[in-house]
Amino acid sequence: MADASILDTLPRPQTNRLSGKDHLALLEQMMRIRQFEIRAKELFLKGVIKGTAHSSVGQEAIAVGACHALEPRDFLLTHHRGHGHTLAKGADIGRMFAELMGKDEGYCGGIGGSMHIADFDLNILGANGIVGAGMGLGAGAALAAKLGGDGSVGIAFFGDGASNEGIFHEAMNLCALWNLPLIFFCENNQYGLTTATESVIAGKGIAARGDAYGIPNTVIDGNAPVAVFEAVEKAVLRARAGDGPTLIEAMTYRWDDHSMRANLEGYRSETEEAGWRDRDPIARQRALVLETGEVDASVLEALQESVTAAVEEAITWASDLPEPELASALQMVKVPRGKSNLPEPPPGTRSLTYKMAINEAFHQEMARDDTVILMGEDVGPVGGIFGTTTGLHAAFGPERVRDVPIAEGVLANCGVGAALRGFRPIIEIQLFDFVTLMMDAIVNQAAKARFMLGGKARVPIVFRGPQGAGIRLAAQHTQSLEMLFANVPGLEIYAPASAYDAKGLMAAAIRSDNPVVFLEHKLLYLGAETPVPEEPYEIAPGTARIVRPGRDCTVIATLAMVERAQQAAERLDKKGISVEIIDPRTIKPLDMKTILTSVRKTNRAVVVHEAPLFGGFGGEIAASIMEQAFDWLDAPVGRVGAPEMPVPYNDRLERDYMPDARDIATAIEATCYRS
Template structure:
């Protein structure tokens, strides 16, 4: 279906005189809607062809949703789907002003929005049937329909996620210095998520080219809008952020078009975001699977059906002489036939196979073909090596930028970005509000749209605020979209204990991320590794969790080449050769393992020390080769043992090298308590070189 908005981008109704909307407002208030006056405009002078295009889009959406419901009840559409019947005017009106290069980000009820942006209905239907020819290869399903080629960056199953991804897409458009803009569509339930406030604030302070469009259908699943939203209005919140906000009649397709068209024009002109609340109503239940006990009065549903957006549009067009009965019947027949062809296409599409899954999870690592350079004699600290890696990549690739709290003039809490702001400016070192969800959303959304962000997490414990964007978005977007997009984002920052920051600022959380397919987890232990691995991470096409231990910031300088270089991701490093026992150690534990090896050498115990460097994927081949030589293994990390990475490494060694082991694999980690503040206790709960040496002795003399 051809994008209907290509000819509409220049039209603006800014400044159009207002007319009374009291009749519509009264009807909405009477039916449990938002108790405030609607903003209305004189209807734009759309000609008959333009109105027919809007009507046709609504009819396609209605036919698609109606047929999807039938297919769900017949068992062909599985899982669930969320129908937008009754809300077609929002999708059609909002999609009409958009260019192909403009973006949309939407939510779980997103079929109509994707259709209005030009998505292929046959491939959409195949996706709902879970077929190989689906728009996402049958891997995303109803809630995750997207088409990166059309800048549809996703329907999304996580409430409110469209706003986080949307500010990232808008940031990418602004960084490209284009006139592209876009719309983040969310429901009234999403307006009460924290990401709403973080995204609106960031968009306002940076004047991002985005329209926040709240599709207020009166219910968040079964909870009424009036019972869940203080103040009775979403759009009124715009005033708190200094941006325009208005509530419109979401069942009037021309009113939606007029409001979004004006807001998009503002965005293209560099005037920043607009918040629009479109009052509408879904005719059906929350989802096709819901089968919930009644939570809406039948009379209420019928009153809203009487304000059906398609019927209202048809009546208006006939009154204007822009549509005849025969023309309307022909449009209905045409759109019904289009959807039947889509169903037939979907039915005939093959099922995806297991072989399609793994390639969709992660983009392949790029082989540089370059051998790791010799360290040389020039020395840098760990912190300086990280800074040099970022500076060299920012010089090499204009798409690379840093985003995070306090990364500007002061250079971050630990000074890792110090000096970069003065060198590259505020557009490349983006100093943010304290907004972890917003930072993560902007990073992931901009990465999907072609940028290469480095998101600094000020203290890694704060990653808990970012988990949705990292685990549900960055790690899964490529997969849910059928393996087509890349998500080249690096999340980096300090973790671990040792400097008396207590329980909420000292955790080692790498196991969380190593558990998630789609993420790459990197943990360098030396300045040399830090530079080469960070450059490789920035250049990689996958989301990377780059873990920097705070104690390593305080370490001594070591040789680091001046020229840029990459250390291949997924490749471990043997830091010391040995014959009696293998010690696999991560981050700050690497140096302690080397110290333990020196102690044990005096006892004629030869220790081989291996640094995994990348924690997902693990270089198990390296570990297995070593264990087959030494026949013993100790795995040591600062994180707690329970559920930690040591257990995974030990399990795989048992699976692949059990016959070569002369003793069980020993695991060493922190005491199973949150990090204490007292310095003596903190040192006591973290493994040291003596504890590592004792573990080695146990496996050697058992």
């Protein structure tokens, strides 16, 4: 049982640290938050607020005490129960209600809702519906603060349940290693939904876990705003001095159920709830204000009336606002990319390998833009296991080229957090299979941040690494995973098949204001040198390349399959079949215009990819051809892909697994001879 008497065992705050005016300000803020939450729940029960929301009634002292210790330049990240934090940092009540009501004038345009409120002008970087995510994002924001030298510090609020997530440990380790100015603030409200915290926490408690990382930590009374203020002020001063993170565990209690939507019974006793209500943070602060003798009860009554009136006025204002339209919501998914009028430069006579071209793009973009940083495992002096980052550490130093622990979750989330704060991180995925350990950061954070935060955020980040089979690394190091991301709105997917395209597309990816998944094939690293211009250049995403003109069949292929398609076409030349090969170069955006123009000329099409057929991008292209060029087709669209199995280790079986020139030629012939 979560006995409220635990608060009586914690150190008493030094109330003389703050003036009477400060104490009154803390009380007023707590009243505002309490009244907001009470009315939000009532509106939810009436159906005015829909979906779900999570009340912070009972936890107001944490929000106001912590934010009272912050400066305007300081940032915070919060979680699904974050109304109090955002209000305490200065958020407008009316726009808060508007967002919960799904209105166009809400903080996120009615798109994000209760769990995703942000205000970048106030350095509120967003609430988050993924448990613990703010810690990884906060690490990135803190890295940006350190690199930018602006002196800001941040708080990542999280609940007791999040302390068991891997991101908690990964982020604390990274912040301790790099002395990042981030405060880890755990609101221990005794329950993760219905599970008692004490039943799922091993060891000496949440705060004590900081000892393993050399992070100062403390347990405080989370129902006393002065105690919270003192602990956060100390942590802020420490972080601002360059001494790194602090872990604070505040003992508190949520009065309501897990969410306004929940109606769960039987997991908390009446005695337990009554004990915590007796330690109401607002009642305690009210008594403290009266003890100062600077105001009397009538002043506090008038203050409560003023707060209540302000909340009602905000509700009235928000209720009359229009709702967003689908057309405007669609514009929030990605930052629009202007059309480039610059032609692609001629290849010239100087030659580079595929990986040398990628490396040159890194050098040129990092020299051009100081906000470009590179992070990954073994990307530093060693230059990466495939040599794509050679020389970068020497050229740009350890601040901008950072080796990270083997902790893909915080690596990716740290990159997203830094991107939200104006940097352009390149995140190397040592082998692309490890991207599965980054899925939250890529799919839930990077891809959705701009949209769910109302079109305000920019997330200029590149997730890159080698994928594909062909060098005998077995099933967990050789997958082709592009379609895991193709169905995620907000992401761009680049897949260069030549050194020329690799350099130009990498420059475009780094300069993009949207998150990019950049695929590099291991076999292409082993290819010969081919002509690549020395000067920096971009290739516009969504611009396909006609690799080889032809008249009888269009073949669409990417990455290592492009060369194999060329080999197949050369074989078929001898049989009088002329094959046109198109390399889309980017899977999202996809240049269907070039593909359709070719199909309308050849009247036949075959799509080739290395991944298994089922769910592969070939099905999407085939469907688009059938929908938009059906009248020109003389045969069904053919598809070539791997069998429905993981990649085998045995070298002969691996060769059999991967589509080759013979497989492609067979599919082209079958399509050409079928009518």
